[in-house]
Amino acid sequence: MHSEQKKNIRQYDLPSLQQYFQEIGEKPFRAKQVYEWLWLKHAPTFEAMTNLSKPLRLSLENNFSLPAVTVDTLQKSEDGTMKSRFRLHDGHFVEGVLIPTETRQTACVSSQVGCSLSCKFCATGTMGRKRNLNFDEIYDEVALLNQQALQSSGKKLTNIVYMGMGEPLLNYNNVLKSIERITAADGLAMSPKRITVSTAGIAKMIRQLGDDKVRFNLALSLHAANDTKRNEIMPINETNDLKSLIDALNYFYKQTESQISFEYILFRNFNDSLQDADDLIKVYRQVPADLVNIIEYNPIDGGRFAKPDEDKVQAFMDYLSKHRVNSRLRRSRGKDIDAACGQLANKIA
Known part of the structure; x- marks a missing residue:
């Protein structure tokens, strides 16, 4: 046969x-x-x-x-972060990252080969979308990163984030089925509360997650808190504006009571002013979000953005804190091997 x-x-x-x-x-x-x-x-x-x-x-x-996923190349960062380039059965590649800290072993996994959303700050967006990953391929990524965690630290994965290549909600069924297998007793038996799916914001699918009563956490990649700026860097916002996303997140929370967080990358002189912080606070107050992750920007080849100066970042964080926004600054890991946020593009040094 x-x-x-x-x-x-x-x-x-x-x-x-x-x-x-x-x-x-x-x-x-x-x-x-x-x-x-x-x-x-x-x-x-x-x-x-x-x-x-x-x-x-x-x-x-x-x-x-048995189209198993294999590790094609493995790079290790000075900070201990490990980036795997996974080979799929048809010769495509995706990337996954293992991020170890004192208390956590986090796997960052991909859900698509490339991405169709073309966000202006993300290397994956420059690749276009080749295809969706099947649920068993996503499961393989997690299982392989779990093996790496056990080999390198003796500890198994504690957390999984769907923040690698691709928009998870545009591969809805496979993402949900992969989480079903990862959380199953005869799978990796992981708690759904330790899994976060990150989306650039597709209101209809966020509502669908609510209807499906999912038990994992949801992160919205916000990156700009007014429609004009968000349209400029995230074309998806033109059909899924902030109001529709806020409504969808509230619906999602009402149905699931699962944790919601925001991701916000700071770009120099674009979204890092105190006025931008005010816009962010307005959005934050309209949604039962637990946390805002402020992320430092990682430059990509040919990208138009730069990282703000340290004092600007501090002023932004202080302003959020003064207005009682639960926020934390996430220092990116694995930058030296292009494994940090927004850098995944199957590029081999």
Whole structure:
């Protein structure tokens, strides 16, 4: 059977696998063994499923595909951040980042190959969108980053952020299904409260998350708190303005009570004045948000923006603090290997 016609075995849930094994005259418990290899033990090939007989492994190989994601290159930053370039079965690449701190091991994962939103400050946006990732490919990224965390620190992942390449809400079903597998007892058994999905802001899909009663956290990439400026740097805002996003976030919170945060990158002389801080406070007060992450800008090749001076950043933070905005300054990690916010573009040094 040609690989094009073979069905990806990870598209089968346990009952379907059990049915398949029954049909070929195998014991039903074999299905459970295979399922464990796929999700719990994260076997990259059928050959690796060592408690199955050789003929059975061969039979699976002949009838199914197992398009596992592999690490193509791994770069390590001076600050301990690790960036993986993952190779997909069709030769595409995406990037994922492991960010270790004293108390956390955070995986930043991609949901699309490239991105169609063309935000003016993001390297991924210059690539265009090649395709969506399947749920099992996203799961692979997380499982591989978890292995790296265990190997480098002896600790497993504590947090996952969907903040890598792509707009997660434009790959809605696969993102939700990947989180379902990551949080499942027979998956990585991670709490949804430790997972954050970041969106550039698609109001309709934020409402859909509310309707689906999701239990993970949501982060809105705001980056400008008035429509004129936001339209200029994030074309998506022209069809999803701030009012529609504020309404959608309130709806999302009413349905789920899940945590909401804002991401706000500071750009020199663009969105770093006290007037900009005022606009940000206005938006913050209209949404039950827990936190505003102020992020320092990381330059990208050919980008038009620069980082504000340190005193400007401090003045902005002080102003937010004076107005009782729960904010924190996020110093970017992994800049020396292009692993920081907005720098992921499959570029190999």
